[in-house]
Amino acid sequence: MYSRKLPYLLLLPSALFLCVFFLYPFVLVAWQAFVTDTGELTSEYFMEMATHWKFNTALINTLLLALAVVPFQIVLALYMATLVNGMKRGRDLILYIWTIPLGISDLAAGIIWLAIFEQTGFLNSFMQSLGFIEEPIGFLGYQNKGTIFVAIMLAEIWRATAIVLVILVAGMGLIPKEYYEAAEVFGASRWKQFTRITLPMLKPSLQTAMILRVILAFEVFAVVVALGGTNLPVLMGEIYTWQYDLRDSSVAAAYALVVLAISIGFTLLIMWGLRTPKGARV
Amino acid sequence: MAEINIKQVAKQFGGTHALHSIDLTIADQEFLVLLGASGCGKTTLLRIVAGLETATSGEVWIGGHRVDKLAPRDRGIAMVFQNYAVFPHLTVYENIAFGLRMAKLPQAEVDKRVNRTADLMHIENLLSRYSGQLSGGQRQRVAVARALATEPAVLLMDEPLSNLDALLRMEMRAELKTVLAESKTTTIYVTHDQVEAMSMADRIAIVNEGRIVQAASAVEVYRNPAEHFVGSFIGNPPMNFLDATALGDGWWDVAGTRIKGPSVKQNKLQFGIRPEDISVHSPKTSNPQDSPSATIRVLEPLGSHLLASCKVDNQMLRVVLDSDASVKAGDPLHWSPVADRIRWFDPATALAIL
Ligand SMILES: Nc1ncnc2c1ncn2[C@@H]1O[C@H](COP(=O)(O)OP(=O)(O)O)[C@@H](O)[C@H]1O
Ligand SMILES: [Mg+2]
Numbered sequence: 001m002y003s004r005k006l007p008y009l010l011l012l013p014s015a016l017f018l019c020v021f022f023l024y025p026f027v028l029v030a031w032q033a034f035v036t037d038t039g040e041l042t043s044e045y046f047m048e049m050a051t052h053w054k055f056n057t058a059l060i061n062t063l064l065l066a067l068a069v070v071p072f073q074i075v076l077a078l079y080m081a082t083l084v085n086g087m088k089r090g091r092d093l094i095l096y097i098w099t100i101p102l103g104i105s106d107l108a109a110g111i112i113w114l115a116i117f118e119q120t121g122f123l124n125s126f127m128q129s130l131g132f133i134e135e136p137i138g139f140l141g142y143q144n145k146g147t148i149f150v151a152i153m154l155a156e157i158w159r160a161t162a163i164v165l166v167i168l169v170a171g172m173g174l175i176p177k178e179y180y181e182a183a184e185v186f187g188a189s190r191w192k193q194f195t196r197i198t199l200p201m202l203k204p205s206l207q208t209a210m211i212l213r214v215i216l217a218f219e220v221f222a223v224v225v226a227l228g229g230t231n232l233p234v235l236m237g238e239i240y241t242w243q244y245d246l247r248d249s250s251v252a253a254a255y256a257l258v259v260l261a262i263s264i265g266f267t268l269l270i271m272w273g274l275r276t277p278k279g280a281r282v
Numbered sequence: 283m284a285e286i287n288i289k290q291v292a293k294q295f296g297g298t299h300a301l302h303s304i305d306l307t308i309a310d311q312e313f314l315v316l317l318g319a320s321g322c323g324k325t326t327l328l329r330i331v332a333g334l335e336t337a338t339s340g341e342v343w344i345g346g347h348r349v350d351k352l353a354p355r356d357r358g359i360a361m362v363f364q365n366y367a368v369f370p371h372l373t374v375y376e377n378i379a380f381g382l383r384m385a386k387l388p389q390a391e392v393d394k395r396v397n398r399t400a401d402l403m404h405i406e407n408l409l410s411r412y413s414g415q416l417s418g419g420q421r422q423r424v425a426v427a428r429a430l431a432t433e434p435a436v437l438l439m440d441e442p443l444s445n446l447d448a449l450l451r452m453e454m455r456a457e458l459k460t461v462l463a464e465s466k467t468t469t470i471y472v473t474h475d476q477v478e479a480m481s482m483a484d485r486i487a488i489v490n491e492g493r494i495v496q497a498a499s500a501v502e503v504y505r506n507p508a509e510h511f512v513g514s515f516i517g518n519p520p521m522n523f524l525d526a527t528a529l530g531d532g533w534w535d536v537a538g539t540r541i542k543g544p545s546v547k548q549n550k551l552q553f554g555i556r557p558e559d560i561s562v563h564s565p566k567t568s569n570p571q572d573s574p575s576a577t578i579r580v581l582e583p584l585g586s587h588l589l590a591s592c593k594v595d596n597q598m599l600r601v602v603l604d605s606d607a608s609v610k611a612g613d614p615l616h617w618s619p620v621a622d623r624i625r626w627f628d629p630a631t632a633l634a635i636l
Pocket of ligand 1: 295300318319320321322323324325326327
C-alpha cells in the first residue's frame with residue numbers, strides 16, 4: 001500500500017512523541033512563566049528575573065562564553081579538518097583520537113579540568129615541582145573570575161570541538177576534488193582554495209555545526225558548576241537555582257524562555273548569515 | 283613563447299600502463315589535437331602537462347622551463363576539464379572571472395574579458411545563473427569561456443565540445459579555431475571525434491593504448507597512415523585492408539589481381555586503400571587481369587555518395603560510388619585502386635612500408 005500518505009503515516013509516531021514530550025512541556029513552561037496561580041496573564045515573573053542582581057551577570061557570562069568558545073572551536077575544527085582531509089594514511093586513527101572527548105559527559109569533563117586547575121591539582125604540583133612557584137595558586141578562587149572563565153573555555157573547547165570536527169570532516173569529504181583542481185589551474189593558492197572553494201562549499205556543514213554548538217553553548221552548565229561553583233553565574237545555573245534552591249518554578253520558566261529565545265535568535269542569525277544564494281548549489 | 287616538450291613521459295596507475303614513453307613537441311602557437319579512442323590515455327597526458335597528475339617517469343617542458351616540479355598554478359596554463367568542473371556556488375559570471383580574479387585584474391578588465399568570452403561562447407544571457415541551472419552543453423561552454431578569459435600561453439582542452447549538439451558544435455569549432463588563431467596560444471586539444479580533430483588541428487597526434495602512433499597534419503594522417511591502426515581509426519568509413527601475397531619482383535597478388543608494390547623480403551603484406559580511392563569499371567571495358575571483381579553485399583545511400591560494402595576473396599571491401607550509380611546488392615563490381623593512393627603495411631609490425 002505505497003501511497004502519498006505513507007510517509008506521513010510513518011512520521012506520525014515520532015510527531016506524536018515530540019508533541020507529548022516536547023510541545024506539551026513547552027506549553028506548560030510558557031504557561032508557568034506568563035500565568036499566575038489565579039490564572040491571570042502577568043509579566044511579574046519576568047520582572048522578578050530581570051531585576052535580580054544575578055540576571056545580567058548570568059546573561060553576559062553565558063553570551064561571553066559562547067562568543068569566546070564557539071568561534072574558536074569553528075576555526076580550530078576547520079584547521080583540524082583540513083589537516084585530516086589532507087592526510088593519506090592514519091586519517092581514521094587521528095580522527096578517532098580527536099573524537100575521544102565526545103564520549104565523556106560534560107560533568108566528567110569539568111571534573112577532569114578541575115583536577116588540573118584546583119589548588120592541589122596537576123598544574124600546581126607540576127609548576128611547584130619545577131620550582132616556578134612556591135605556594136599553590138588558587139586559580140579557581142572567587143577572586144579569580146578571569147582564570148575561571150579561561151578554565152571553562154578550555155574545558156569546553158577540549159570537550160566539544162570534536163563534534164564540530166566530525167561534521168566538518170564529513171562536509172569537506174563531500175566537496176569533489178575536481179573543483180580544487182580547477183581552482184588550482186586557474187591560479188588559486190592553497191589559502192585562496194580554502195576561502196574560495198572550501199568555505200563556500202562547506203556552508204551547509206558549517207551551518208549545522210554552528211547552530212548545534214551555539215545552542216549547546218547557551219546551555220552550558222555542568223562544566224561551569226564543576227570549575228566555578230557559583231562564582232560564575234550562567235543562565236542554565238540560574239534556572240537550576242530558581243527551580244531547586246529558591247523553589248520558584250515560574251521565574252525558572254521565565255529563564256528557560258530567555259534561553260530558548262536566544263537560541264532561536266542565534267539559529268536564525270546563523271541560517272541567514274550562511275544562507276546559499278537562490279539557485280546556487282553547494 | 284610557449285613551446286611544450288613532452289619527453290619520454292610514462293604513467294602507471296598501479297599495475298596498468300596508461301602511457302608508454304610519450305615523446306611530443308608542440309610548437310609555440312600550434313594547435314595540436316590528441317585524438318584517440320576512449321581510455322587510450324589522452325586525459326592522463328593532458329593532466330600530466332597541467333601538473334594535476336605526476337608522471338611515473340619523463341619530463342615536461344613549457345616555454346623552455348622544466349615544469350615537472352611546478353604546481354599547476356605556476357605553469358601558465360588554463361584548462362577545460364572533461365567533466366567541466368564549473369563551480370556550483372558561483373554564478374556563470376564569477377566562474378568565467380575566476381582566473382582573472384586570482385590574477386587580481388582590475389574590475390573593468392574583468393568585466394571586459396568576461397563579456398567578450400561569454401559573447402563568443404553564446405552564453406552572454408546566462409551570466410547571472412548558477413551552474414545547477416544550466417544544461418550540460420551550457421556548462422561546457424562556461425568551462426571553455428573560463429579558460430579563454432585568462433588568455434593563457436598554454437590552453438589545455440579535454441573534449442570541450444563533446445556535449446554540444448551537432449550544429450552548435452560545428453559553429454563552436456569554427457569560432458574556437460578563429461579565436462585561438464588570433465590569440466598567441468599554444469593549444470593541446472583532446473577529442474575522440476576525428477572530424478573535430480581534422481577540422482581544427484594544425485597537427486593531430488593519434489593515441490592508441492598509451493602510445494602516440496602518429497603525429498602529423500590531418501591530410502598526412504589520412505593519406506599516409508603510419509600504422510594499420512591509424513588507417514582503420516581515421517576515415518569514415520575507414521581504410522580497406524586486403525591480404526597481399528608476394529609474386530616476386532615487387533609484384534603482389536591482391537584478391538586475385540597483380541598489383542605493383544614495394545620490393546621487400548616479406549611474403550605477406552597488407553594492401554590498404556581508402557574507399558574513395560577506388561575506381562569502378564563497367565564489366566565490358568575492364569580487363570579481368572588488373573580489375574578484380576567484388577560482390578556487392580550492402581548499399582548505403584548517404585546522399586553525397588553511395589557506400590557499397592562488398593566481399594572480395596572473402597574479405598571486406600568498402601567502395602564509395604557515385605550517388606546515382608545503378609547497382610544493387612548481389613551485383614559484381616569491377617574495381618581498381620588509384621595507384622598512387624595505395625599503402626602497404628607489414629602484417630607483423632602493423633607499420634606502414636614506405
Ligand atoms: N586515477 C586513475 N587511477 C587508475 N587508473 C586510471 C586513472 N585515471 C585513468 N586511469 C586509466 O588510465 C587509462 C587512460 O585513461 P584516460 O587518460 O582517462 O583516457 P581517455 O581520456 O583517453 O579516455 C584508462 O585505462 C583508465 O582506466
Ligand atoms: Mg578523457
